[in-house]
Amino acid sequence: MAVSAQDHKQRKMLNLAVKRDLQRWLLGRIFGVVLLSVLLAVLILFIYSWRELGSSFYEAHFTIRQVSDLLWLAMATGGAISLLGGALLALFLPQKIAGPLYRIERELERVRQGDLTVQIKLRRGDPLPEIAAGLNGTLAELRLRVQQLQEACRQVNAGGEQPAAEHLAQLCRELQQLKTK
Known part of the structure; x- marks a missing residue:
């Protein structure tokens, strides 16, 4: 069966939602891990920044507060970047697995319909x-x-x-x- 150039081009187009359930599952796990690590880092920062210092250390406390405010911004930025990176990972990582799974599912459907001549062929480098x-x-x-x-x-x-x-x-x-x- 010959594949036309149009069919080949349509198959090559980027499809970000091949296996939506797999993407949602992976996205949830990545967001959970990133969120947990950010919350843990914020909790540690909070504990250290709000520690009571004696009145003689008021100036040190003021300096720590300024550094703490900068660290909050750094933590928020780092968390946002981590969440964005996790989202991109969850979008593109399943593509590597979803394509071969889709081809295997499609060929097994042909077998289910009685075609035992099926040969499952994956591209070179596919998992x-x-x-x-x-x-x-x-x-x-x-x-x-x-x-x-x-x-x-x-x-x-x-x-x-x-x-x-x-x-x-x-x-x-x-x-x-x-x-x-």
């Missing part, structure tokens, strides 16, 4: 090549068994040398080797 190779091996074995059963059925229908009962018994043995429950 999950072991899963694709494992599925291809499973499909090859299933294809071989189905071909053997089809050949035995053809022989039964053609009325070859062996009696039909013997062919049917052989088919039953081969079918029993396949686990369905």
